[in-house]
Amino acid sequence: MAKILISSLGTGRFSKSNSSERKYDYTIYKFQNTDKTYKTPFIVEALCKCLEIDKLYLIGTSKSMWEEFYYYFSNSSGQTLDEEYWDKLSDMVTNFKVGGQKLTDEDLSKVNETIDNYLKNIKADAIGGSRCFIIDYGLDEKEIWSNFDVIMQIGETLTDDDEIYLDIPHAFRSIPLFLYIMIDLIRILKLKNDFKVAGLYYGMLEAIGDLGYAPIVDLSPLYNMTLWTRGAYDFLNFGNGYLLADLISKQELSDIIRNISDIVNINFIDEFKREIDHLSGLLKDTNTVDPIINYMLPYLMTFVERFKGINSSSQLQFALAKWYFENRRFAQCxxxxxxxIVSRILEEYRARDSRIKWNNDSREKVKYLIHRTDFGNMDKFKDMCKIYKEISSIRNLIAHAGFADREAYKEAINKINTYIRCTESLVFKNKHLKEIPVLFPFDKLANN
Known part of the structure; x- marks a missing residue:
């Protein structure tokens, strides 16, 4: 695990005494909930010291003040300044023109070394590996995609359990916004293993006049908002509440949402109903949940109300089938x-005789009944049997990982909506189902 700070470097302002020398003004920075202050021209220095950073990724254009950064951090940690390199770097940066030859990794290699030596000076066990990244201004789509590639390179270096800290400086304001979006994308894609965005910092220079210092504010809640949004979306639309469960601090609520996610993915219906009823009660107790849940409550309750109060297993299975279809989870549908269909028929048997068990043997008997010729030829059940056999055939195909003719999957998807409508009319609105236990007594049914 490494603590990695990602920041960007601007162009600075020219010194009043030397029109060719660029400088950042010294500023007093102060973190929240601490009395310690840091006087430095670079907020990066304050962040590195306070957070005990292992390595720094610094992003900038070929016009950024690399020469001043190198000069300052060499001197502040007692490193020997290579004046020839410093002069050369200053010339390259000063003379750079948009569209010209950009700085390379080799041009900034000594800046990388300086950063690592500085970090080891303030933290002996800093692992090193700091690096400067050159991006374009982002003036057109080509440059934006070029910058995209650079940020993705950063993503390639992130490993399991890394703690990422983002600095939002005043310079090149588009860069921090771009970086913020990209880090979120990298987390979603998980190019490497999972990592944690542990801090999102902003040095509030505009508050200096009132406070006498620039407070360093952690804006992590803003980043977490994107996680909450994605977590809620995944849960409401796909039943995957794992991210949402990770974000919720109330353990009982978190466990229920995680359980529902497991149940939805494995398709265990009875447990789903119990957990939905439990979730409904917890959501109504707003004192037990995170504040942000209160804003999501109407949407979460819409999901709950869709299934809450359904009394029969067959109705719940049918409601889930429609929900799966709407969210394009065709296999579960x-x-x-x-x-x-099987549950609905078995319910009629159990309504006549509660001793009939709700188990696999009973369900196998119902399936055998559906395939009986004398049952399937009856006008009032013929279409229902035909629909079940078609649905079951595709369901079995899915269970065997879809080894079928080419394009069969498209036909299976195209037919789902028709099958849903037919199931509703031929099964759930079929008034003749009550006659089945009389016409075909349960104790006379075979199960193979």
Missing amino acids: YICLAEA
Whole structure:
């Protein structure tokens, strides 16, 4: 694990006494909840010291003040300044023109070394590996995508359990915004292993006049808002509440959402109903949840209300089938549709005789009944049997990982909506289902 600070470097301002010398003004920085201050022209220095950073990734254009950064951090940590390199770097930066030859990794190699030596000076066990990244101004789409590639290179270096700290400086304001978006994208793609955005810092220079110092504010809650948004979206639309569960501080609520996510993915219906009812009660107790949940409450309750209060297993399976279809989870849709038909018929048997068990043997008997010729030829059940057999055939194909003719998957997807409508009319609105236990007594049904 490494603590990595990602910041950007601007062009600075020319000194009043020397029109060719660029400088940042010294500023007193102060973190929240501490009395310690840091007087420095670079907020990066304050962040590195306070957070005990292991390595720094510094992003800038070929016009950024690399020469001043090198000069300052060499001197502040007692390193020997290579004046020839400093002069050469100053000339390259000063003479750079937009569209010209950009600085290279080799041009900034000594800046990288200086940063690592500085970090080891303030933290003996700093692991090193600091690096400067050159980007374009982002003036057009080509430059934006070029910058995209550079940030993705940063993503390639991030490893499991790294702690990432982002600095939002005043210079090149588009860069911090771009970096913020890209880090979120990298987290989603997980180009490497998972990492944690541990801080999102902004040095509030505009408050100096009132406070006498620039407070360093942690804006991590803004980044976490994107996580909350994505977590809620995944849960409401796909039943995957794992990210949302990780964000919720109330353990009981977090566990329920994680359980529902597991159940939705494995398709265990009875447990789903119990957990949904439990979730409904917890969401109504707003004193037990994170404040942000209060804003999501109407949307979460919409999800809950869709399934809450459904009394029968067949109705719940059918409701889930429709929800799966709306969210394009076609395999689960077919599974629930097939099982909803079996459940609906078994419910009629159990309504006549509560001793009939709700188990796999009973369900196998119902499936055998559906395939019986004398049952399937009856006008009032014929279409229902036909629909079940078609749905079950596709469901079995899915269960065997879809080894079928080419383009079969498209036909299976195109038919789902028709199958849902037919299941509703031929099964759930079929008034003749009550006659089945009389016409075909349960104790006379075979199960193979």
